[in-house]
Amino acid sequence: TDHQVFQRYHKYKVKQAFSKNKALTLKTLRELQPGDYVTHIDHGVGVYSGLQKIDANGRLQEAVRIQYKDGDLLYVNISSLHKISKYSGKEGSVPKMNKLGSDVWSKLKDKTKKQVKDIATNLIRLYAQRKAQEGFAHGPDTYMQTELEASFIYEDTPDQAKASEDVKRDMEKPSPMDRLVCGDVGFGKTEIAVRAAFKTCNDGKQAAVLVPTTILAYQHYKTFGDRLKDFPVTVDFINRFKSTKEKKETYKKLAEGKIDIIIGTHALLGKDVKFKDLGVLIIDEEQKFGVSAKEKLKELRTNVDSLTLTATPIPRTLQFSLMGARDLSIINTPPPNRQPIQTEVTTFNEDAIRDIIYYETERGGQVFFIHNRVKGLAEMKSFVQGLCPDLSIAYAHGQMEGDELEDTILDFMDKKYDVLICTNIVESGVDIPNVNTIIVNNAHQFGLSDLHQLRGRVGRSNKKAFCYLIAPPVSTLPPDSRKRLNTLEQYSDLGSGFQIAMRDLDIRGAGNLLGGEQSGFIAEIGFEMYQKILDEAIRELKRKDFRDLFREEIRQQDDYVSDTSIDTDLEILIPDYYVESITERLSLYSRLDNCETEEDLLAFHQELQDRFGPVPSQVEDLFTTVRVRKMAVELGFEKLFLKNETLKCFFVSNPDSPYFQSETFNRILEFLQTGTNKGKLKQVGKNGILVVEDIANMTELHRFISKMLKHVKKES
Incomplete structure (x- = not known):
């Protein structure tokens, strides 16, 4: 065939093809269940207690309900879901809940930010040196x-x-x-x-x-x-x-x-x-x-x-x-015709081990038997030899003489042995496609990444591969080991290394990411929130201390507000009759909230249509809200209020902000004079507000904002 002539491999179609979306939505890890702890970036740690319908001027809206200390409730509008993240510290530790309206959280946040800034400064400085x-x-x-x-x-x-x-x-x-x-x-x-x-x-x-x-x-x-x-x-x-x-x-x-x-x-x-x-x-x-x-x-x-x-x-x-x-x-994408590795956790059982080894050798394959004690390898060899007298078995470990070790491994590659009993010396990168079963003895003594690596030694061709983790009965193991083994059983898909690393983080707790000093914070504020604060800190540093280095980058995203909150009295939600399950609705809300580009939005819209049928008008409005939010950020509005058909746009709240000297702001003023007769400026306290009459629904709001944005971008 052509494959033999050109020395290429035949490309198979795997039945259950690996889909990109399945791999990367850490949806399974992130799904909120009522009773989970969540962190809100402005208010701190609370308990999520479901979605609730709220009546706004006679129209229904849906909001996320979070309980804080002393029974305080906070309702978070679904258009600001990105401010909430699931609290993930070390598993099993209960975070301190914050009280609404107290300054404990903001102090903690500032303290974290200050510490993080010191670290981030060093990182960026390193980066600057390299770039220079x-x-x-x-x-x-x-x-x-x-x-x-x-x-x-x-x-x-x-x-x-x-x-x-x-x-x-x-x-x-x-x-x-x-x-x-x-x-x-x-x-x-x-x-x-x-x-x-x-x-x-x-x-x-x-x-x-x-x-x-x-x-x-x-x-x-x-x-x-x-x-x-x-x-x-x-x-x-x-x-x-x-x-x-x-x-x-x-x-x-x-x-x-x-x-x-x-x-x-x-x-x-x-x-x-x-x-x-x-x-x-x-x-x-x-x-x-x-x-x-x-x-x-x-x-x-x-x-x-x-x-x-x-x-x-x-x-x-x-x-x-x-x-x-x-x-x-x-x-993230596995090579074609790879199959997921079947992973099982079992107890030490001679008959089972014999069956496993014979199953593999009879289909012409070879077996790794991992036993991570150099002293016990020889005994282990005679034990396995006793189970399978007709197979040839070798053992290898890192303390052997160089030539001997090399010969053993090479002979094993040349299929002179059926079973190789070894320590985890084979752990990283050894590639022997003919080995498709690996047995790990005392698997509970390995870390997650080690086990994941060991499992990756098999299943490197188009055969179905097996990985058996031998451990004492699960009930006798410490909770961490038990979770580790379950994680491996659960995520045996191709490319699941990501999820495994995420679980590893949950099991061990996120320790010191960048140095010894700030591991304590993560426990108090949760890991994702820590990321968000870290991002903010980096952004501020890029804007202030390292302006010259990141000039290009800043020019591309010279934004004065990082986020706009939109508050309306329209019926904007995913109706119950369209999507019934609450967790599914929440997950859709947060995915919609995280759509970055127009392509993402269109793809998501298409997906909704495929999964749940024609998209109702309330959901269309939800999409419009996301689009408007992106535009409002570019225009420099901090809040948009749409109530009783009147739109109020709040400019940057800091009156000394460079925003008011910027081209964008001047263009907006120009637009109000020439491009529209609907809007007028008002001063409330120190803040400027733009008030626009006669905006009845989201479509009109979108039309108005995009017209304004067009004007701002037109000649610049």
């Missing part, structure tokens, strides 16, 4: 680069293609690249590393690939060697399997520039490693390196392009903490 430094600007892709990419036997997944574009674009810029590529186990991050390394070799520079384990160094050496065998580059590796003499030889070649790509463990950070001309530094599984190693890395990479690959995904929300120093690419 001159790195090496790589040339555009050569024909060899194109050829390398074309010779990839799989088809690039969309995310992979995008990540590799991003990386190459960063390399072509004069400032040094610092990109983090986050993708689940087995989603093709190595290929991106190969392309980046090759690109730098094309420009006559060297690439260094840093990996955490000895086996992985060897494995990458083989992968890189295979991919680049038809190209004029030399690849070599350093690990402790090599004799001192061989290492010296390698270092010498490296300094003379005879080796283009070097792959190695921590040894690469040693004193005697000199590069002739290092172009790009690639770090695989950065979370496995210790602090001192990372310090050395920092020295290496001030003006070298650096690319970090990690599979234990950093929850999207933490991306922000990297925002100061990193660009992020996420690979």
